[in-house]
Amino acid sequence: MATHVHSHSPASPTERLLEPVWAEVTAITPEAEGISTYWLKFSDPAVAAAYTFQPGQFNMIYLPGYGEAAISICSDPESTSVIGHSIRFVGNVTRAISRLKVGDVVGVRGPFGSAWPMKEMEGHDVIIACGGIGLPPLRPAIYHIMNHREKFGKVFLLYGARTPKDMLYPTEFEEWERAGIQVQVTVDRADEDWQGQVGVVPMLFYRFRMDAPNSVVLTCGPEIMIRFVVYEGLARRVPADQIYVSLERNMKCGQGSCGHCQLGPYFICKDGPVFRFDTLQPYFNVEEF
Amino acid sequence: MQSDRSPEIGSTVAIQKNVFNSLLSKLKEQGYEIVGPHVENETLVYAPIAKLEDLPRGFVTEQEAGSFRLVYTGHTRYFDIIPGAQSWKQYLFPSRAELFTLRKADGTWNMETPRPTAPAYAFIGVRGCELAAIQIQDNAFLRGDFTDPIYRAAREKAFILAVNCLHPASTCFCASMGTGPRVEGDADLTLTELEDVFLLNVGSELGRNILSGLPFESASAFVLNAANRGLERAAQQMGRSMDTSDLPDLILNNLDHVHWREIGERCLSCANCTQVCPTCFCWDATDTLSLDGNQTRRERVWDSCFNPGYSYQAGGNTRPTIHSRYRQWMSHKLGTWKVQYGTFGCTGCGRCITWCPAAIDITVEIANLRKEIR
Amino acid sequence: MDPLDELRLELQKIPWFRELQIKHLDMLAGITQLRSVKAGEVLFREGDRAGAIYIVLSGRIALDMAVPPRGKIRFHTAEMWEVIGWSSATPVVYQRTASATAVVDGRLAMIDSAKLRELCDQDHDLGYLVMRRLANIVASRLMSSRLQLLDMFADPETKNAK
Ligand SMILES: Cc1cc2nc3c(=O)[nH]c(=O)nc-3n(C[C@H](O)[C@H](O)[C@H](O)COP(=O)(O)OP(=O)(O)OC[C@H]3O[C@@H](n4cnc5c(N)ncnc54)[C@H](O)[C@@H]3O)c2cc1C
Ligand code: SF4
Ligand code: SF4
Ligand code: SF4
Ligand code: FES
Numbered sequence: 146m147a148t149h150v151h152s153h154s155p156a157s158p159t160e161r162l163l164e165p166v167w168a169e170v171t172a173i174t175p176e177a178e179g180i181s182t183y184w185l186k187f188s189d190p191a192v193a194a195a196y197t198f199q200p201g202q203f204n205m206i207y208l209p210g211y212g213e214a215a216i217s218i219c220s221d222p223e224s225t226s227v228i229g230h231s232i233r234f235v236g237n238v239t240r241a242i243s244r245l246k247v248g249d250v251v252g253v254r255g256p257f258g259s260a261w262p263m264k265e266m267e268g269h270d271v272i273i274a275c276g277g278i279g280l281p282p283l284r285p286a287i288y289h290i291m292n293h294r295e296k297f298g299k300v301f302l303l304y305g306a307r308t309p310k311d312m313l314y315p316t317e318f319e320e321w322e323r324a325g326i327q328v329q330v331t332v333d334r335a336d337e338d339w340q341g342q343v344g345v346v347p348m349l350f351y352r353f354r355m356d357a358p359n360s361v362v363l364t365c366g367p368e369i370m371i372r373f374v375v376y377e378g379l380a381r382r383v384p385a386d387q388i389y390v391s392l393e394r395n396m397k398c399g400q401g402s403c404g405h406c407q408l409g410p411y412f413i414c415k416d417g418p419v420f421r422f423d424t425l426q427p428y429f430n431v432e433e434f
Numbered sequence: 435m436q437s438d439r440s441p442e443i444g445s446t447v448a449i450q451k452n453v454f455n456s457l458l459s460k461l462k463e464q465g466y467e468i469v470g471p472h473v474e475n476e477t478l479v480y481a482p483i484a485k486l487e488d489l490p491r492g493f494v495t496e497q498e499a500g501s502f503r504l505v506y507t508g509h510t511r512y513f514d515i516i517p518g519a520q521s522w523k524q525y526l527f528p529s530r531a532e533l534f535t536l537r538k539a540d541g542t543w544n545m546e547t548p549r550p551t552a553p554a555y556a557f558i559g560v561r562g563c564e565l566a567a568i569q570i571q572d573n574a575f576l577r578g579d580f581t582d583p584i585y586r587a588a589r590e591k592a593f594i595l596a597v598n599c600l601h602p603a604s605t606c607f608c609a610s611m612g613t614g615p616r617v618e619g620d621a622d623l624t625l626t627e628l629e630d631v632f633l634l635n636v637g638s639e640l641g642r643n644i645l646s647g648l649p650f651e652s653a654s655a656f657v658l659n660a661a662n663r664g665l666e667r668a669a670q671q672m673g674r675s676m677d678t679s680d681l682p683d684l685i686l687n688n689l690d691h692v693h694w695r696e697i698g699e700r701c702l703s704c705a706n707c708t709q710v711c712p713t714c715f716c717w718d719a720t721d722t723l724s725l726d727g728n729q730t731r732r733e734r735v736w737d738s739c740f741n742p743g744y745s746y747q748a749g750g751n752t753r754p755t756i757h758s759r760y761r762q763w764m765s766h767k768l769g770t771w772k773v774q775y776g777t778f779g780c781t782g783c784g785r786c787i788t789w790c791p792a793a794i795d796i797t798v799e800i801a802n803l804r805k806e807i808r
Numbered sequence: 809m810d811p812l813d814e815l816r817l818e819l820q821k822i823p824w825f826r827e828l829q830i831k832h833l834d835m836l837a838g839i840t841q842l843r844s845v846k847a848g849e850v851l852f853r854e855g856d857r858a859g860a861i862y863i864v865l866s867g868r869i870a871l872d873m874a875v876p877p878r879g880k881i882r883f884h885t886a887e888m889w890e891v892i893g894w895s896s897a898t899p900v901v902y903q904r905t906a907s908a909t910a911v912v913d914g915r916l917a918m919i920d921s922a923k924l925r926e927l928c929d930q931d932h933d934l935g936y937l938v939m940r941r942l943a944n945i946v947a948s949r950l951m952s953s954r955l956q957l958l959d960m961f962a963d964p965e966t967k968n969a970k
Contacts, residue, residue, distance in 0.1 A: 162583055163533045163719055163732065164547055179963060209536050209543050210723035210730045235748040235963065250542070277961035307961035333956050335882040337872055340911050343885040345955040351948060352887045367749065367960040373951065395747045397719050400580045403737070404716030405744060407766070409686075410773035415579075431689045433758035 163398065165207040165252025166192050170245055171227050177311045179234050180278065182219065183242065184227045185253065196225055199260035200285035201391060201419045205399050206230060206242065207252030214238040215396040215414070217282035218256060223292055231281040231313060257399035259419045261286045261363055262389060269387075270298040270360040274374045276305040276346045279366030280313050282391055282418070286363060291324040300326045301353060305346035305370070307333050329353065346370055350377035357382040365391040372429070375422055388422035408434065440646035441636045447650040448631040448657060451512070454486050456648050461556045464644075466593055469525065470558035471515060478504055478518040480525075483558065490515045497603040497784065500793030513559055513627045516603035519789055521712035522564055525555050526588045527571060529736045533719065538728040550587035560596045560621065562614030563606075563781040567712030568594075569619050573775040574715045584734070593640060596621035600664045604673030605784030607797055611678065613781040615668040626661040633661055674784065676797045677804070681778070682769035684804060689765065693803050698757020700792050705738035707786035707794075708763065713779045714738070739763055764796065815842055818865055818917060822889050824941050832934045839923040845869075845910035851892075856904040858896035860918045864888055867914015871906045883956065884949070885911065891945050896921040897928075897938070 168185040175181045187193035203217045214236075220229030234243040245251070263286065271290065275283050290297050302321065306312040309332050318328045329349050331342040342349075346366070360383050364374040371390050378388050394406035394413045401415035409428035411417060428434055441447045449457070461468055462484070472481040473490045483489065489512040496503040502518060536543040560568070568589075575585035599608075599615035608614030617624045622641035626633040633653050636642050708714040718737035723730045737744055739762045745752040753759050771779030780796065787795045815837050819825050825833065845851065845867065852858075854874060862869070864886050871884040871892065883906075886892045892908055895901040928935030 163734070164545065167543070209538075210721050210727065212719065212721050233748065233963075305961075307959070311961065331885075333959070333961065337870070337880040337882055337909070339882055340868075341885075342868065342887065343870065343882045345952050345960075347955070348948065348952045351890070369955065369958060369960050373955065393747055393749075394752060395745050397717070397737075401577070402575070402580060402582060402715070403718065404739065405718075405737070407739075407762070407770070409765075410770040412774075427686070428689075433753050433755055434689060434761070 161254075162400075162402075163213075163254070165205070165213075165254045167250050168228075168253045170247055170249050170251065173245070173247060176231055176313050177306075180231060180311075180313065181243070182229050182231045183245070183251075184220075184229055185251065186227045187253070188250065193226065196228070196256075198222055198225070198228075198256035198285075200263060200289050201261040201282055202256035202258050203282070203399075203418065204228075204230065204253050204255030205257065205396070206232075206238070207254065208238055208241050208245075209252070211238045211241045213252075213254075213397070214242075215257075215393075215399065217418075219281035219284045221288040221292075222285045223288070231278070233278050254399060257414055259415075259417055261391075261419055262361070262421075263289050266361045267296045268298065270356055271300045272303065272355060272360055272362045272378075272383075273301065274303040274346055274349070274362060274364045274366075274378075276366030276370045277307065277311070278313075279364070279370070279391070280304055282365050283363060284314065287321060287326065290326065291321070294325055298359065299356075301355075302326050302328045303331075303346055303349040304328070305331045305333065305349070305366075309335055309339050309341070327353070345373070347373035347377045350374075350381065355381060355383075358384065360387065362388045363391075364389070368392070375429075385423040385426065386421055389419055390422055390425065391418045392420065392425075393418065440642050441634075441650060441652075443636050443638065443642055446633055446635045446653040446658060447645065448633050448653045449645075449648065449650045451486065451630070451632055453648055453650070454512075454632060457644060458483075458485060458558070460644055460648070461593065465554055466556035467553040468556045468558060471513075471517065473504065476504060478515060478520075480517075480520045480522065486512060489513065489559070494601070495603060497605040497788040499605070499787050499795045499798075500790055502788050510629070511627050513597045513625065514601055516599070516601075516606065517561065517564070517783070517785075519710045519785065521710070521783075521785070522557055522560060522568060523571065523712050523714075525552070525557070526568065526592070527575070527582075527585055527715065527717075527736075531584050531734050533732045533734055535729065535731045550584045552584075552588035552591070554591035554593070555588065556593040556595065558595045559625075560594050560617075561599055561608075561783070562596065562617040562619070563608040563611070563783040564712055565594065565596050565617055565619040565621055566608075566611075566613035566781040567783065570713045570775065570777055570779060570781065571715055573777070593644075594621045594623075595641075596624040596637075598624065598626040598661070598665055598668075600627070600668050602668055602672050603784060603788075605787045606672055606782065607674040607676050607784060608782035609669045609672045610674075610676040610797075611778060611780060611782035615672070616665045626664070628657060628660055628664075631657065633657060674787075674795075674797045676782065676800055678768075678778070680804070681800075682765075682772050684800070684807070685765045685769040688803065688807055689761065691803065691807065693799075693806050694757045694761045697760050697794065697799055698755060701740075701756050701760045701794055702792055703740045703742070703756045703759055704791060705740035706789045706791065708738035708740060709736060710785040710789045711767075711780075712783060712785070713767075713781065716744070718744075739766070764799065767796070768800065811842075812837060815840060815917075818842060818915075821865075822863060822917075827937065828934075832931070832937065835927055835931070835934060836919065836924075839920045839927065841918050843916045843918045845914050845916060847910055847912045849910045851908035851910065851916075852904045853907045854904055858893060858902055858904050859921055861891060861893045861897055861921055861924065862886075862908070863917040863919070864890050864892070865915040865917055867916075868911040869914070869916075870909050870911050872909065873906050880907075884952070891942075893921075894942050894945050897924055897942055 167188040172184040205213045207213045216230040362378045397403040401412040406413040470483040534547040575582040596617040624635040767779040869886045872880045
């Protein structure tokens with residue numbers, strides 16, 4: 146029997162399967178070895194005007210002939226005339242992106258996915274714990290906090306990188322500090338010229354006092370790092386429903402359709418990437434799930 | 435006795451078998467592309483059919499874990515064959531479909547998006563389990579927050595003539611899954627084949643329309659009874675069964691059980707079970723760039739959680755081992771699917787059992803898992 | 809201020825010292841000295857005979873290992889309230905396994921290792937508290953080392969090359 150489906154027009158956004166819109170690369174900022182930020186401006190002014198996103202969401206970036214990659218939006222959610230994506234060159238699509246020049250055009254679909262709980266965090270202390278390429282998806286949250294600083298309690302950024310030269314956005318840390326965010330930075334290894342902290346991100350939890358019941362923890366980075374950040378949070382009695390993690394999986398559609406990003410009952414592209422930890426708990430430690 | 439009336443929706447009528455050809459002609463006149471089971475190159479496929487004689491009369495399929503045989507027994511029934519590897523999925527969710535083509539002109543890419551233009555299919559001979567599978571895929575492709583245009587284009591227009599199963603195969607366990615042998619879902623017409631007549635239950639206005647003007651009789655209590663008895667027998671003769679009472683918890687609470695590793699040693703990760711499964715919906719998108727680099731065609735193709743490339747991401751493969759992929763498959767089918775869509779992702783059609791080169795049997799593996807946990 | 813009072817005051821700021829009874833605090837104060845370090849000052853070097861355990865009160869102490877031919881690798885920095893040189897509290901380790909250098913000016917509480925071992929032997933209640941604390945430190949340091957060993961931020965492509 147013919148089935149009754151919603152009778153919206155075929156062009157409505159919920160029905161555009163994998164058709165990107167075009168955006169021009171307006172600037173490329175090298176951030177660290179193998180990572181640059183691509184600033185994109187939508188070619189169609191109507192698309193540009195209508196585009197909004199929330200901190201934590203991502204776009205699918207498409208390069209004709211190569212394919213798509215899920216990339217978090219790393220720029221200020223209140224300033225969307227150009228949209229930033231910090232991209233690490235690791236594979237097929239991202240390496241091809243590394244060869245782009247200013248003025249080149251890429252396809253964009255999005256924004257997709259869940260966001261950091263900016264509203265629920267109001268009135269709480271915020272601990273942002275991230276590592277490596279886990280900082281870009283949190284940067285919009287940092288900007289949001291800076292834009293509305295009075296709504297949040299104490300804010301800590303705990304950020305770890307592999308070595309000092311892998312650190313993302315180091316020139317912004319001072320400004321963040323000035324805006325009342327306590328920035329703690331660490332690296333996994335360094336040489337003796339490095340004056341900053343050495344040690345892994347979860348260790349940073351030993352180095353400040355927190356008001357655990359009143360704190361919200363946001364974390365993103367390698368899954369193993371996330372796991373230990375969550376342990377440190379839970380060990381200090383941060384409630385599981387005040388810890389939020391952002392996860393990564395292979396993604397092809399961003400619409401909960403292709404199946405690739407499944408983790409248990411969740412489609413990370415649509416139910417995530419940001420999850421409240423208690424909802425994830427049953428599946429989080431299952432090996433290779 | 436013959437009638438020009440239209441039957442009531444919900445009623446069951448009887449037609450002589452040869453009248454079925456008029457029904458097919460009528461579907462054709464109304465623009466339907468008729469597809470049904472058909473024997474071709476010594477196997478059973480779903481293919482365009484035009485007349486009753488195109489159906490696999492006289493054939494049965496003998497199915498066991500890891501084996502499939504098409505056998506001619508010479509019986510006189512047209513719809514008495516349990517399906518092979520193919521399912522209606524290939525029409526609603528084609529294994530390969532163009533998403534768009536880009537052509538570069540003056541340095542810019544121009545996109546040509548084919549408007550999904552599936553024909554109006556008339557599916558003839560959809561089993562209870564297969565109808566359930568279509569409805570399961572509806573849940574995945576026609577959601578409130580996302581509608582798949584390719585699926586929708588074909589699905590909206592499809593006419594479904596379902597068939598009650600009187601002689602299930604030994605790999606069938608639809609009775610356990612509540613999807614058969616009696617057709618439970620909504621079809622335009624539902625057919626039961628007796629020795630001399632076809633009984634047709636009218637499920638929709640469309641079904642009624644197709645029957646109107648054809649010579650039918652209302653079904654007598656005697657034939658209705660015969661059909662019911664046949665269906666009860668079929669449910670009892672089902673070759674396999676699966677206890678679903680403790681699902682999905684049995685799986686979701688035992689994701690770390692050693693049993694998965696044990697299956698992983700037998701599974702070849704060939705993906706056959708997902709390709710033949712009428713409910714599996716996973717897909718990949720690929721670009722094919724022309725040699726001059728000025729044109730690329732983006733397509734969607736079936737994918738499977740058994741393919742090693744399925745779960746690669748920066749940092750490695752999320753499911754590097756075969757047992758983790760098998761666990762994904764089974765825990766999706768009989769576990770997380772229920773959380774996602776409210777039903778199991780398995781209808782009990784048995785295809786994955788028949789077409790597994792390692793003869794891995796989902797009903798046996800569930801029973802084994804349960805045994806080992808107790 | 810009386811140096812002993814000053815010392816007590818400093819020690820009481822350290823979170824885990826708050827669990828101590830007055831008696832134990834006094835015992836520890838008796839074997840502890842406050843010490844300032846200047847940026848760049850070397851506290852001890854790899855191979856030195858281990859004589860003291862340090863608690864960082866302020867500043868940052870870097871732990872480096874010389875790895876020929878890669879030069880000095882900085883693998884840990886100790887921040888406020890962290891303990892360094894902990895292995896000298898155990899009866900078997902007598903040599904420093906890393907060098908400790910002050911990265912910025914700071915202050916330390918320096919506990920005499922041999923005397924600490926003695927106190928712990930005499931008063932098992934204190935011994936238990938100290939050893940429990942050291943076990944905690946070892947556990948967190950081990951966790952940290954493991955994560956470093958995993959090289960979790962490494963580029964998946966070049967991980968083996970490095
Ligand atoms: C929600 C989300 C947000 C993200 N945000 C960002 C971001 O902000 N910045 C960023 O840089 N990345 C981000 N990522 C990660 C990014 O999407 C992946 O790195 C993506 O895989 C890159 O695509 P690619 O085509 O370049 O790499 P791929 O070609 O997919 O390769 C990825 C890795 O898998 C390996 N691989 C792939 N296929 C195979 C195979 N068949 N056999 C063996 N190895 C294989 C590759 O060698 C490589 O190591 C995000 C991912 C998600 C899910
Ligand atoms: S079983 Fe595997 S292939 Fe089938 S729908 Fe689930 S994840 Fe996709
Ligand atoms: S899992 Fe197997 S038995 Fe169940 S619907 Fe799929 S192919 Fe049929
Ligand atoms: S279960 Fe059988 S059909 Fe499925 S992937 Fe393994 S070997 Fe192939
Ligand atoms: S990326 Fe396709 S389902 Fe999530």
